[in-house]
Amino acid sequence: MEETIIAQRRQKVEALREQGDHPHANDFRVTHTAAELHDLYSDAERWTLEALDEAAVKVSLAGRVRAVRRFGGMVFLGITDGSDVCRPGDDTPIGRRDFQAALFKKVLRDAHPQSWQRLDLLDIGDIVGVTGQVMRSKRGELSVNVAEMRILTKTLRPLPDKWHGLTDVSARYRQRYVDLMMNDEVRRAFRTRSRVVSQIRRFFEARGYLEVETPMLQSIYGGAAARPFNTHHNQLDMPLFLRIAPELALKRLVVGGFHRVFEINRNFRNEGSDSEHAPEFAMVEAYEAYGDYDTMATLTRDLVQRAAR
Template sequence: MSDQPASQESPQSTEAELIAVRREKLAKLRELGIDPYGSKFDTTTTPGKLKADFADDQPVTIAGRLLAIRDMGKSVFATIGDVEGRIQIYLNKKGVSETDWAAYKLLDMGDWIGVEGETFTTGKGEPSVKVNQLTVLSKSLRPMPDKWHGVADRETKYRKRHLDLMSNDESAQVFIIRSKMIAEIRSFLHERDYLEVETPMLQSVAGGAAARPFETYHNALGMDLTLRIAPELFLKRLLVGGFTKVFELNRNFRNEGISRRHNPEFTMLEAYCAYGDFETMADMVEEMTCHLAEKFCGGLEIEHKDEDGNVTRTINLQRPWKRANYHDLIKEVAGDDFF
């Protein structure tokens, strides 16, 4: 058995031809009285959570993208999932309605479906869902990226991240970990009585850093403004106003070069603590960084990789970190005292 769409698409077909075939299936779904871009669909769990906490003979309702189909005629094994996980489903022609079976025949890889059924484990030990009702949630008109190679073109990968995410589990995991890490940073600071604030994105003077700003014009106020290059000045005004611990984790914009390590639009954490000094903030940053590394990276040794994924060096975050005078570091590298 091989993974294939219900109605196999020729690998030699052009994208335009594939889209035309899928549009025909779209029309046939509508002829069956099925809305291919349906409405609300309530689920009881997700594919990933179901597989992680699996038990037989449980009624479930799940939804996901159709990722693989193994068609054996009157019986079908398929895989559905999302960025957080996937699970196998089983359809039998006698086990679903004629309309549902006809709808299945019009499905392709990449379509989103919802299924209702009961859990069971196959003879080979694979957690699965026996489907008794199938709902088409969204018909995909464009084919997915190659199953095994994903998005090969680097430019496409970074400009059309959704294509990379649907075909590359590692990329999807980076997004998930990043989201959880940002939430953990907020929790870490909240536990230490830091107050999260939001300061203006549009500023009359681009301050707080030395960088070229993006410029815009406010029609209602009749004035030139810039997108902020840093939140520093407004955060310090909050200290003047009486707040003693504040932080902002938000976007900054700098109209400068662009590379894999330098993006004109980026997220930055900036925090201030009244009554503290350099050592206060250094201790906090050191503690927070080590906490995040242990929670999300499995330890304090971090592999630093190049653009191709090759490990170039291993960074040891073991505390205490080296602390040195800025002037001394410059003198050490430059070989002279420029100050």
């Protein structure tokens, strides 16, 4: 079944090329994200159908098609562009923002007939770019009245089921990009991790710690009891190891005169893996001259409290 779908979509790729459209275009310019569009014009009392029509705001947005609804001479596309809805008064992402693109045959037939013809080559999962005027549908939904639509990236493989998403746990880890398309919880986890790392960095910098980067390739591995990954430096003809911890290099920096140092980086341990242990992982490690166990215990407590805010 999937092979048949892929073959059909390859034919559509060739059809796009024949009509002069690049199936993987990179020359579309976006003016707004879906989140920005809703932030600016979602107030239905201020931006009524008539007010939007009078303002005649032109926008260009791009995103992945998640739904196609056809009603004779009207087609509505549900498009997601990766922008997120944030909690009011905060920048914490709480969901993904989509937008609706409305294509009317009677409008495009004269203004841009090629846009209407491209709908025959469109599939769910394709990335499209739309340019048009901000409008509100009769049901009150904020939309873009499309004056031009381009298929920017033609997808070959079908997306997982819209309602059930990607359920195979192994596939979710191996194809994280697909999981990100389908699962808002995973997207939030990625953004939350980024915020936590930023908080950790600011925490150390505010206390006078210098962020450093120490070598990944080491001639002597240490700082932990673990099996390393081995490699070989051809020019120097010497064995090297992917580091299992940055401890030794960080302590040398303290000896060199930097009394407070920290590093957020990758470590590698050639051992078993499970849901809580990976051969490659990120770790924060810090050292302070003249500090003791109590110093680092207090630092760690404050760090966890700050990162969890």
